[in-house]
Amino acid sequence: MLAELLALAEKTAREAGDLVRDRREAVERMAVAGTKSTPTDVVTESDTAAEELIRSRLFAARPDDGFVGEEDGVVVGSSGVDWVVDPIDGTVNYLYGLPQYAVSIAAQVDGVVRAGVVHNPASGETWTAVLGGGAFLDGRPVRVSACSSLSLALVGTGFGYDAGRRARQASVLLDVVPVVRDIRRAGAAALDLCAVASGRLDAYYERGLNPWDLAAGGLIAAEAGAVVTGLRGAPAGNDLALAATPGVATELTALLERLGADHD
Numbered sequence: 001m002l003a004e005l006l007a008l009a010e011k012t013a014r015e016a017g018d019l020v021r022d023r024r025e026a027v028e029r030m031a032v033a034g035t036k037s038t039p040t041d042v043v044t045e046s047d048t049a050a051e052e053l054i055r056s057r058l059f060a061a062r063p064d065d066g067f068v069g070e071e072d073g074v075v076v077g078s079s080g081v082d083w084v085v086d087p088i089d090g091t092v093n094y095l096y097g098l099p100q101y102a103v104s105i106a107a108q109v110d111g112v113v114r115a116g117v118v119h120n121p122a123s124g125e126t127w128t129a130v131l132g133g134g135a136f137l138d139g140r141p142v143r144v145s146a147c148s149s150l151s152l153a154l155v156g157t158g159f160g161y162d163a164g165r166r167a168r169q170a171s172v173l174l175d176v177v178p179v180v181r182d183i184r185r186a187g188a189a190a191l192d193l194c195a196v197a198s199g200r201l202d203a204y205y206e207r208g209l210n211p212w213d214l215a216a217g218g219l220i221a222a223e224a225g226a227v228v229t230g231l232r233g234a235p236a237g238n239d240l241a242l243a244a245t246p247g248v249a250t251e252l253t254a255l256l257e258r259l260g261a262d263h264d
């Protein structure tokens with residue numbers, strides 16, 4: 001069953017990815033169709049079109065499933081399977097024509113994420129995982145890096161859209177920068193998590209992620225050997241999500257707990 005869910009997710013993510021990439025390549029400047037939590041939290045017509053496409057493909061194949069999408073809310077299902085979907089993670093990058101954006105689709109079974117796909121339409125790269133089955137990039141197994149020291153770790157992070165939260169996130173970062181190799185802010189949480197899975201980052205953390213940012217990428221990172229967690233014993237979630245190599249996770253978790261990175 002998980003292989004079937006993954007195959008449906010992957011096919012759908014590729015189709016939605018082609019749609020959003022073709023729409024982006026067709027125009028020099030992408031229009032903002034609306035804003036959400038703040039004036040900088042944008043939605044384009046491609047976000048909406050891609051979510052509609054994903055929703056229609058998934059419901060055509062599995063009409064009794066539930067659906068949680070970034071743009072269009074929640075459908076309660078009856079099958080025990082819920083799809084958690086970000087049609088474009090990294091919408092600001094997409095808006096500006098930067099190639100760091102992704103379609104993210106996860107299947108939750110009885111509340112647990114068990115299959116996930118993150119597809120970058122600009123690069124053509126596709127990460128996949130099912131629970132207990134390892135993680136793959138374009139069909140080849142991926143593994144986290146061997147980094148075992150925070151001081152040598154390349155660490156990704158991100159910022160929310162609310163000004164107050166961003167100021168707090170920046171102040172936490174002031175105390176992280178001096179004790180790590182360097183910081184990256186690529187602008188798409190799902191791809192940051194896949195970067196940890198592929199050893200392109202040694203760790204990633206962010207406060208304020210939504211389920212659709214985290215679901216597929218979190219599974220992929222964990223299946224590649226990352227520790228995926230929140231702080232103070234909580235699971236990765238909105239308060240804080242951290243994905244890191246086992247050798248870096250303990251140090252980074254302790255540092256972020258000390259800095260109160262899970263609070264505004």
Ligand code: IPD
Nearest residue numbers: 088089090091158159187188189
């Ligand atoms: C955002 C991106 C960004 C992260 C934000 C997310 P969106 O998702 O993943 O990298 O820093 O927290 O909200 O809005 O582009 O789908």
